[in-house]
Amino acid sequence: MKKTSLNDIAKSLGVSKTLVSMVLNGHGTKNGISKQTQERVHAKARELNYKPNQIARGLRTGKSNTIGLIVADISNPFYAKLARHIEHYSSEANYNVIFCSSEEEPHKEAELLDMLADRQIDGIILSATGQDSNQILKLKRDGIPFVLIDRYYPRLNNNFVGVDNFQSAYNLTDHLIRLGYSRIAHLTVSPSHASSLRDRYKGYRAALKDANIRYSSQYYQEVSFEEPEAGVTRAIRELLEPPHIVNAIFAANNRLAVTALEVFNKWNIKIPQDVALVSFDDMDLFKFCFPPITAVAQPIQEIGRHAVELLIRHIENKEKNPPTQQIILPTKLEIRRSCGNFLTPLETLPIKTK
Amino acid sequence: MKKTSLNDIAKSLGVSKTLVSMVLNGHGTKNGISKQTQERVHAKARELNYKPNQIARGLRTGKSNTIGLIVADISNPFYAKLARHIEHYSSEANYNVIFCSSEEEPHKEAELLDMLADRQIDGIILSATGQDSNQILKLKRDGIPFVLIDRYYPRLNNNFVGVDNFQSAYNLTDHLIRLGYSRIAHLTVSPSHASSLRDRYKGYRAALKDANIRYSSQYYQEVSFEEPEAGVTRAIRELLEPPHIVNAIFAANNRLAVTALEVFNKWNIKIPQDVALVSFDDMDLFKFCFPPITAVAQPIQEIGRHAVELLIRHIENKEKNPPTQQIILPTKLEIRRSCGNFLTPLETLPIKTK
DNA sequence: TTATAAAACTAAACGCGTTTAGTAAAAATG
DNA sequence: CATTTTTACTAAACGCGTTTAGTTTTATAA
Numbered sequence: 001m002k003k004t005s006l007n008d009i010a011k012s013l014g015v016s017k018t019l020v021s022m023v024l025n026g027h028g029t030k031n032g033i034s035k036q037t038q039e040r041v042h043a044k045a046r047e048l049n050y051k052p053n054q055i056a057r058g059l060r061t062g063k064s065n066t067i068g069l070i071v072a073d074i075s076n077p078f079y080a081k082l083a084r085h086i087e088h089y090s091s092e093a094n095y096n097v098i099f100c101s102s103e104e105e106p107h108k109e110a111e112l113l114d115m116l117a118d119r120q121i122d123g124i125i126l127s128a129t130g131q132d133s134n135q136i137l138k139l140k141r142d143g144i145p146f147v148l149i150d151r152y153y154p155r156l157n158n159n160f161v162g163v164d165n166f167q168s169a170y171n172l173t174d175h176l177i178r179l180g181y182s183r184i185a186h187l188t189v190s191p192s193h194a195s196s197l198r199d200r201y202k203g204y205r206a207a208l209k210d211a212n213i214r215y216s217s218q219y220y221q222e223v224s225f226e227e228p229e230a231g232v233t234r235a236i237r238e239l240l241e242p243p244h245i246v247n248a249i250f251a252a253n254n255r256l257a258v259t260a261l262e263v264f265n266k267w268n269i270k271i272p273q274d275v276a277l278v279s280f281d282d283m284d285l286f287k288f289c290f291p292p293i294t295a296v297a298q299p300i301q302e303i304g305r306h307a308v309e310l311l312i313r314h315i316e317n318k319e320k321n322p323p324t325q326q327i328i329l330p331t332k333l334e335i336r337r338s339c340g341n342f343l344t345p346l347e348t349l350p351i352k353t354k
Numbered sequence: 355m356k357k358t359s360l361n362d363i364a365k366s367l368g369v370s371k372t373l374v375s376m377v378l379n380g381h382g383t384k385n386g387i388s389k390q391t392q393e394r395v396h397a398k399a400r401e402l403n404y405k406p407n408q409i410a411r412g413l414r415t416g417k418s419n420t421i422g423l424i425v426a427d428i429s430n431p432f433y434a435k436l437a438r439h440i441e442h443y444s445s446e447a448n449y450n451v452i453f454c455s456s457e458e459e460p461h462k463e464a465e466l467l468d469m470l471a472d473r474q475i476d477g478i479i480l481s482a483t484g485q486d487s488n489q490i491l492k493l494k495r496d497g498i499p500f501v502l503i504d505r506y507y508p509r510l511n512n513n514f515v516g517v518d519n520f521q522s523a524y525n526l527t528d529h530l531i532r533l534g535y536s537r538i539a540h541l542t543v544s545p546s547h548a549s550s551l552r553d554r555y556k557g558y559r560a561a562l563k564d565a566n567i568r569y570s571s572q573y574y575q576e577v578s579f580e581e582p583e584a585g586v587t588r589a590i591r592e593l594l595e596p597p598h599i600v601n602a603i604f605a606a607n608n609r610l611a612v613t614a615l616e617v618f619n620k621w622n623i624k625i626p627q628d629v630a631l632v633s634f635d636d637m638d639l640f641k642f643c644f645p646p647i648t649a650v651a652q653p654i655q656e657i658g659r660h661a662v663e664l665l666i667r668h669i670e671n672k673e674k675n676p677p678t679q680q681i682i683l684p685t686k687l688e689i690r691r692s693c694g695n696f697l698t699p700l701e702t703l704p705i706k707t708k
Numbered sequence: 709t710t711a712t713a714a715a716a717c718t719a720a721a722c723g724c725g726t727t728t729a730g731t732a733a734a735a736a737t738g
Numbered sequence: 739c740a741t742t743t744t745t746a747c748t749a750a751a752c753g754c755g756t757t758t759a760g761t762t763t764t765a766t767a768a
Contacts (some may be wrong), residue, residue: 003471003496006725016748021725032745054472055409055418056724059753064409074441074453080434087428087455096469099428099453101441115450117357118408142357261642283639288615290644360755370718375756386715410754413723 004048013044020045024052058120066096067311068116068124070109072150072194074101076255078281078300079127082149085304086125093312095122104189104225106131117144123315125307127151130193145314147307151194152326159314161307161327165196165280168296168331169203172278173250175294175333177211179340181248181276183219184208185239187232187260188252190222200252200280218245223256232259236267240275248276248339254283257293276339292336299329358402367398374399378406412474420450421665422470422478424463426504426548428455430609432635432654433481436503439658440479447666449476458543458579460485471498477669479661481505484547499668501661505548506680513668514680515660519550519634522650522685523557526632527604529648529687531565533694535602535630537573538562539593541586541614542606544576554606554634572599577610586613590621594629602630602693608637611647630693646690653683 006024010017015037022031023041044050058064069086071079079101087097098116102109106129113135116124123145128136133153139146140158147159176184186204188197201220208215221239223231239246251257257279264271271277271291279286282297306327314322360378364371369391376385377395398404412418423440425433433455441451452470456463460483467489470478477499482490487507493500494512501513530538540558542551555574562569575593577585593600605611611633618625625631625645633640636651660681668676 005723017725018727018748018750019746021727022747025726032747034746037746051468051472053474053724054469055413055474056753057726059409059413059724060726062753073438074428075431075435075438077429077431077434080431080437081429083434083453084427084429084455088457097453099437099451101438103442114405115408118405120407120409258638258642261639265642284612285615285637285639285643288612288619288644289639289642359753371755372718372720372757373716375754376717379756386717388716391716407754410723411756413754414756416723 003053004050005053006050008048009041009044009050012048013040015041024050062120064120064122065094066098066119066121067308067315068098068100068112068119068121070100070102070112070116070124070126070128072102072104072127072129073255074099076253077283078254078298081300082304085301086308089305089308090312093308095308095312102129104129106135110135113139117142123147123311125149125311128153128194130195131191143318145311145318147311147314149303149307151196154195157324159310159324159326161303161310162196162329163298163303163331164328165199166203166206168333169200169250169280170207171203171333172280172294172296173204173207174211175335176248176250176276176278176339177207177213179276181339182213183244183246184213184248184250185219185221185246186250186252187221187223187235187256189225189256192222192252197252204250216245223259228255228259229262232256233263236260236263236269240269244275246275248272248278251277251279254279254281254295257281257286257295258283261289261293271338272340278339282334286334286336289338291338293338294336295334297332297334299331302329357407358404359407360404362402363395363398363404366402367394369395378404416474418474418476419448420452420473420475421662421669422452422454422466422473422475424454424456424466424470424478424480424482426456426458426481426483427609428453430607431637432608432652435654436658439655440662443659443662444666447662449662449666456483458483460489464489467493471496477501477665479503479665482507482548484549485545497672499665499672501665501668503657503661505550508549511678513664513678515657515664516550516682517652517657517685518682519553520557520560522687523554523604523634524561525557525687526634526648526650527558527561528565529689530602530604530630530632530693531561531567533630535693536567537598537600538567538602538604539573539575539600540604540606541575541577541589541610543579543610544585546576546606551606558604570599577613582609582613583616586610587617590614590617590623594623598629600629602626602632605631605633608633608635608649611635611640611649612637615643615647625692626694632693636688640688640690643692645692647692648690649688651686651688653685656683 006017006020010020019033020041022028023033023038024045028038067090073079083099090097100112102112109129125147127150128148130151136153136156149161152160186201188201192198221235223235251260260277279293279295282295286293286295310325360371360374364374373387374395376382377387377392378399382392421444427433437453444451454466456466463483479501481504482502484505490507490510503515506514540555542555546552575589577589605614614631633647633649636649640647640649664679
């Protein structure tokens with residue numbers, strides 16, 4: 001039960017496969033194929049349930065109507081949601097998506113980029129590990145359209161869709177400062193070559209500086225991507241062993257925030273009494289944690305939409321070489337109780353239905 | 355700056371591309387190519403950084419070293435984690451993965467299956483919508499190796515990796531019953547053609563029956579996949595409007611549980627005082643909710659590992675046609691406080707460091 | 709010395725849809 | 739009627755790696 005090929009249709013109608021190809025691609029009239037013949041071809045194609053082999057087509061045209069998406073970690077809900085939106089908008093524009101996950105490893109990222117190039121991908125959406133701009137230069141040299149998301153290379157003028165990590169981190173830190181916290185730790189991933197993480201750190205430092213709060217290098221804690229549990233455990237021990245060095249922790253991503261919660265739970269450290277916690281990147285359940293976690297929320301759907309639009313514009317105008325574009329979208333500071341204004345749920349009102 | 359092709363190597367060495375192809379595929383010695391020539395070919399391939407075009411190769415061999423993964427919803431953390439594990443194990447076995455998300459729509463599932471077939475995928479891992487077994491029959495007829503995950507078709511004897519949804523749901527319900535709950539609602543997704551959801555419902559019913567608890571059709575609430583908020587809101591209103599019909603809710607997946615939490619929060623309904631809540635599928639943050647949510651946890655990594663192993667076994671023994679296999683893995687009941695044994699966090703012990 | 713075999717390599721077909729260059733027949737024009 | 743144009747269609751090349759069926763050269767056996 002093999003698939004119907006162009007040739008099958010051509011033979012069964014006694015015409016050439018050229019003709020069939022032209023008709024099915026809508027170039028029939030342009031090439032002067034008669035109406036009846038066109039109709040016969042369409043009818044037969046329907047009858048045999050013909051679907052063109054995209055691979056053979058791509059081999060000839062160099063176009064695959066497929067875009068590659070490389071995220072740093074598909075199991076992180078931020079990227080998972082982003083992947084879903086990207087898939088959605090691509091599919092609307094008649095593109096398929098190949099998802100990949102680099103797991104923050106530059107060599108895996110390089111491998112995946114090669115793999116995608118092998119597969120004649122039309123373009124790439126990439127959240128780069130940031131360690132090595134050679135990959136990006138190679139994409140540029142090879143003329144493969146691409147859009148960076150979430151993280152960019154400051155030196156290179158590429159297509160980019162993301163948020164203002166600096167300002168958002170500044171606001172988040174400023175929020176802590178206004179609530180009276182002055183010894184604020186920054187918990188981040190090492191090695192943090194990703195521009196997003198670096199900008200979050202810079203925003204944090206800038207907010208401290210503008211508030212005339214002395215920064216201590218003890219506040220800065222790096223945790224390896226591979227073993228967050230061990231790293232966060234160590235980091236929190238250093239930050240909170242008496243005398244407590246800090247009274248607030250800024251987790252630079254949601255995974256670190258969740259891991260911090262694990263550690264707090266294990267050691268019975270209470271938020272915000274013992275220490276305040278805020279997270280960059282929101283999660284559905286942060287609202288329902290005890291206490292709810294204050295976080296910066298990114299407009300994930302919008303990031304996905306713009307990334308797809310921008311990429312497709314570049315793919316479909318490859319010759320004209322449209323100018324690169326940087327799209328910076330607004331974030332939202334979700335203020336909850338993990339840094340004060342503490343109310344126990346027991347103080348909430350009685351059940352109100354309807 | 356185009357990519358190096360086989361021909362480039364052949365020409366620059368003055369040999370045929372046949373020879374180059376054979377050498378680079380390790381068939382050099384078998385075909386009597388001399389040692390020196392083989393070495394020259396390898397050296398030149400390295401020098402030109404040659405990477406074979408997988409598409410052209412696949413066109414000829416019919417093999418792409420790529421597997422397709424279709425999940426019901428990539429933004430659901432259960433599937434996102436599963437995707438990550440599947441990617442990991444596939445990559446270890448030298449296969450790439452094309453991820454897709456059917457968003458529970460049978461027609462999209464059908465489209466994606468066609469798309470994957472077009473791309474000469476070697477095999478498919480699928481969490482089927484369950485509405486239409488024709489898709490599955492077509493895969494079988496076309497001889498495409500596949501493994502179902504999470505959901506299966508009871509009538510068809512296919513490869514399958516998943517958990518015992520019936521027994522796990524039975525245990526979860528039984529846990530509620532032992533804590534004294536007798537009016538237990540079942541909140542599920544409509545239309546629930548997925549075997550996993552149906553089995554969860556059956557397990558719930560069986561537990562009620564074995565405990566001689568009368569079941570009322572009022573306990574059963576279905577919510578559409580597309581609009582969970584509106585549906586869950588309506589469902590919970592019906593279940594909890596005075597006089598409260600139920601005192602416990604069994605959410606058949608994590609998304610429903612999270613949405614239920616949203617509604618409870620909005621209406622100030624307290625868990626477990628006003629109503630108990632349990633979820634099928636665990637989430638990282640369920641531990642830290644207020645109160646922590648009792649849930650059935652699936653062994654996601656193991657599901658991914660077995661699915662990949664089983665699929666690759668079938669792909670690589672396509673001729674021998676190995677027997678189909680059903681792998682049922684154990685779940686874990688994570689007992690937390692959302693159904694009683696209520697302790698406020700305020701009663702916990704003082705900070706204990708180290 | 710001649711037939712035979714082994715060693716080392718190549719031409720060409722293949723898979724399948726696209727595209728260029730071209731042909732045959734009918735219609736229009738002079 | 740002869741020539742040009744138009745209409746309707748086709749052969750063959752192409753992309754690129756794989757594979758089959760050889761070919762040429764050298765070595766071995768009869």
